[in-house]
Amino acid sequence: MATTVQAMQIEDFGEPEVLQLVEVPVGEPGPGEIRIRHQACGLNFIDVYHRTGLYPNTLPLTLGLEGAGIVEAVGEGVTHLQVGDRAAYASQPPGAYSEARVMPAKCVVRLPDAIDFDTAAAMMLKGLTVQYLLKKTLPQGGLHPGDFVLFHAAAGGVGLIACQWARALGLQLIGTAGSDAKCQLAREHGAAHTINYTNEDFVARVKEITDGKGVKVVYDSIGKDTFERSLDCLRPFGLMVSFGASSGPVPPFPISMLAPKGSLYVTRATLFTHIATRESTQAMADELFEVVQSGAVTIRIDQRYALADAAQAHRDLETRQTTGSSVLIP
Numbered sequence: 001m002a003t004t005v006q007a008m009q010i011e012d013f014g015e016p017e018v019l020q021l022v023e024v025p026v027g028e029p030g031p032g033e034i035r036i037r038h039q040a041c042g043l044n045f046i047d048v049y050h051r052t053g054l055y056p057n058t059l060p061l062t063l064g065l066e067g068a069g070i071v072e073a074v075g076e077g078v079t080h081l082q083v084g085d086r087a088a089y090a091s092q093p094p095g096a097y098s099e100a101r102v103m104p105a106k107c108v109v110r111l112p113d114a115i116d117f118d119t120a121a122a123m124m125l126k127g128l129t130v131q132y133l134l135k136k137t138l139p140q141g142g143l144h145p146g147d148f149v150l151f152h153a154a155a156g157g158v159g160l161i162a163c164q165w166a167r168a169l170g171l172q173l174i175g176t177a178g179s180d181a182k183c184q185l186a187r188e189h190g191a192a193h194t195i196n197y198t199n200e201d202f203v204a205r206v207k208e209i210t211d212g213k214g215v216k217v218v219y220d221s222i223g224k225d226t227f228e229r230s231l232d233c234l235r236p237f238g239l240m241v242s243f244g245a246s247s248g249p250v251p252p253f254p255i256s257m258l259a260p261k262g263s264l265y266v267t268r269a270t271l272f273t274h275i276a277t278r279e280s281t282q283a284m285a286d287e288l289f290e291v292v293q294s295g296a297v298t299i300r301i302d303q304r305y306a307l308a309d310a311a312q313a314h315r316d317l318e319t320r321q322t323t324g325s326s327v328l329i330p
């Protein structure tokens with residue numbers, strides 16, 4: 001095998017231009033590792049945080065946490081994967097923007113034959129995120145058919161999966177998005193109601209839609225621009241799930257603020273807690289594969305880029321030009 005592969009790497013944190021196509025060495029997997037040859041890599045907003053340095057990493061760094069391909073070599077102690085398996089993952093550490101990589105095996109799962117590589121690369125990180133949000137990050141008493149939830153950026157990669165999965169669970173997802181066209185896309189994918197938060201007051205609209213009661217849970221990946229107003233969309237004892245910072249990090253706030261708003265709960269959730277073990281990763285992936293194979297959730301790939309064009313992919317994602325998922329093809 002070739003001892004070097006092409007990868008999109010950064011040597012400094014910064015604007016998309018810091019992404020450069022380079023040759024990097026790729027070796028043999030050690031204990032608990034595999035080498036995978038990527039057929040497709042996923043693009044995620046967390047890649048932007050890694051590129052800018054918002055989430056710290058050591059440099060130089062090959063970006064990317066999501067991919068799909070063929071297992072080429074298996075290290076000692078790995079029993080759930082074999083050479084030749086079709087496989088996919090969402091996993092730390094970064095390194096998915098490459099033709100091939102050596103990586104920990106515990107977050108890599110075998111891919112059902114019915115799911116193609118592009119779809120897998122478009123859905124692992126985003127779909128597992130929706131699984132833990134809607135199934136495991138719940139308000140007191142859980143969520144039940146008919147319940148309202150507020151989900152920001154509903155036409156994005158995570159968002160369109162959430163719209164469909166929420167519909168399959170019987171939930172009334174109120175989705176926000178940045179344009180009327182994006183709102184329509186979210187409704188077509190199962191959002192019960194949508195709000196264009198660039199020209200509508202989403203707090204007022206949520207109150208209107210819920211007869212003044214508010215929602216049991218808000219899933220907020222926007223961060224700085226929406227956090228405080230999202231709290232005002234909750235009913236008493238409601239749960240605020242902050243899981244991203246597309247507009248910037250949530251500023252510090254006094255915890256006492258949660259009392260007068262109705263004894264609210266707040267969590268800052270991350271997928272990586274949920275996929276810490278092979279068993280939990282496999283269980284979550286099985287649920288994701290099931291909703292995709294049943295047709296309850298379709299994975300929309302609205303943007304495809306050559307791996308070498310990753311900088312353009314980042315520009316499009318950051319300037320809110322994208323909908324659904326994006327993949328990079330090595």
Ligand SMILES: NC(=O)c1ccc[n+]([C@@H]2O[C@H](COP(=O)([O-])OP(=O)(O)OC[C@H]3O[C@@H](n4cnc5c(N)ncnc54)[C@H](OP(=O)(O)O)[C@@H]3O)[C@@H](O)[C@H]2O)c1
Nearest residue numbers: 044045156157158177178221243244245246247270271320
């Ligand atoms: N914690 C976790 O476990 C976890 C896992 C996966 C993803 N996430 C987070 O979930 C979010 C969605 O991820 P994704 O990869 O699917 O991205 P995405 O939703 O496809 O793209 C981000 C979207 O955020 C919206 N947005 C609002 N304000 C923005 C701003 N100032 N700059 C850029 N975008 C803005 C835009 O949609 P509109 O134009 O419709 O507003 C944009 O399309 C990200 O914040 C990501 O970090 C968290």
